[in-house]
Amino acid sequence: MTQTLSVPQGQFPLKRHPVRPNDQLRAWDAADEYVLEHLVGDADATIDLRGSIVIVNDAFGALATALAPFAPVLITDSENGRLAAEGNANHNSVNLPQLRSSFESPPEPIDVLVVKIPKSDGELVDLLHRLRPSLHAETIVIGAGMTKRVHQSTISAFESIIGPTTSSLARKKARLLFSRVDPDLVPPANPWPKTWNYGGLTLTNHAGVFSAERIDPGTELLITSLPDEMATGDVVVDLGCGNGLLGLAWAKRHPNAMVTFADESYRALRSAEHSWEGNFGDRPATFVAVDRLVNAVARDSVDVVLNNPPFHADRSRSDVIAWDMFIDSFAVLRPGGELFVVGNRHLGYHAKLKKIFGNSEVVTSTKKFVVLRSWRR
Numbered sequence: 001m002t003q004t005l006s007v008p009q010g011q012f013p014l015k016r017h018p019v020r021p022n023d024q025l026r027a028w029d030a031a032d033e034y035v036l037e038h039l040v041g042d043a044d045a046t047i048d049l050r051g052s053i054v055i056v057n058d059a060f061g062a063l064a065t066a067l068a069p070f071a072p073v074l075i076t077d078s079e080n081g082r083l084a085a086e087g088n089a090n091h092n093s094v095n096l097p098q099l100r101s102s103f104e105s106p107p108e109p110i111d112v113l114v115v116k117i118p119k120s121d122g123e124l125v126d127l128l129h130r131l132r133p134s135l136h137a138e139t140i141v142i143g144a145g146m147t148k149r150v151h152q153s154t155i156s157a158f159e160s161i162i163g164p165t166t167s168s169l170a171r172k173k174a175r176l177l178f179s180r181v182d183p184d185l186v187p188p189a190n191p192w193p194k195t196w197n198y199g200g201l202t203l204t205n206h207a208g209v210f211s212a213e214r215i216d217p218g219t220e221l222l223i224t225s226l227p228d229e230m231a232t233g234d235v236v237v238d239l240g241c242g243n244g245l246l247g248l249a250w251a252k253r254h255p256n257a258m259v260t261f262a263d264e265s266y267r268a269l270r271s272a273e274h275s276w277e278g279n280f281g282d283r284p285a286t287f288v289a290v291d292r293l294v295n296a297v298a299r300d301s302v303d304v305v306l307n308n309p310p311f312h313a314d315r316s317r318s319d320v321i322a323w324d325m326f327i328d329s330f331a332v333l334r335p336g337g338e339l340f341v342v343g344n345r346h347l348g349y350h351a352k353l354k355k356i357f358g359n360s361e362v363v364t365s366t367k368k369f370v371v372l373r374s375w376r377r
Contacts, residue, residue, distance in 0.1 A: 058081065073100060147174065236250050293325070301332060302333050349372055
């Protein structure tokens, strides 16, 4: 659904990605509006945007589209975010932003830095550590987020890594942070990535990736309920892989398995890749950034899909991501191929799987979680 962002820079019809019928959520929030208004300022306080501009975590490209005349660099952790930014730039006939993942080196120097506050304090800390070397004493640093994401810990992260930080007044439940770069500040060491062990495997977690320091109960239930012997299982996809534990656990039991790790988060894929290398060295595996699995994996080509789907999408709890994952799993599985899913019992995944596969059986369950199996006929 297209909605129009009206800001001092102009009017921009924008879409979220993926586009879903009847989706009422906008491709921007009040924090985007706030920061764009701030960048214009007034006649005596307009910010000079002729230098190097970097935007971090622009969810759907609203900031990059509005600031396109200044050729910003957009740093994102999201394949959906990348596709949205490119789509919205094309839709508005503006130049595509320069896109970099969270792990590519930022441009040097950065003259204006706009950071949309992520959900995770750890992700914010890691981002600021990675950006800090590109900042200079005159860099304008602005944090932008809805008030529910701006806490004292958020301000403390900016202060300990960048320098003195102040907060704006709240407007439409959004707030801006302003940091002054302290060239003499020595930030604490970056605590990310973190490693932990489970079942003889060493996991690497980059900041913001699910299950950062220990296994979550749902994943553990799925791992412990997987069959040790199967007629199939050589071509396996860990869908929504996170740190890759499901795929690693399968690979440990099945030395000949070819595993593909798929996620829309670059941080998750980097975590899975590091986890794989730390456990299996140069044994081959595939890592793909996907908005939809069918855009990266051939249909009728997979023996097993392992899946612990998220049950939230951006700002709302929803089963739309799970639906997409189940539909795509059906498409990529060979006849006889199997999907193993874990989820909270109340989500009712069995009904969804029956609609798609025509079957669903309970492998095991607890009071909170259930592991389900569906198979392609």
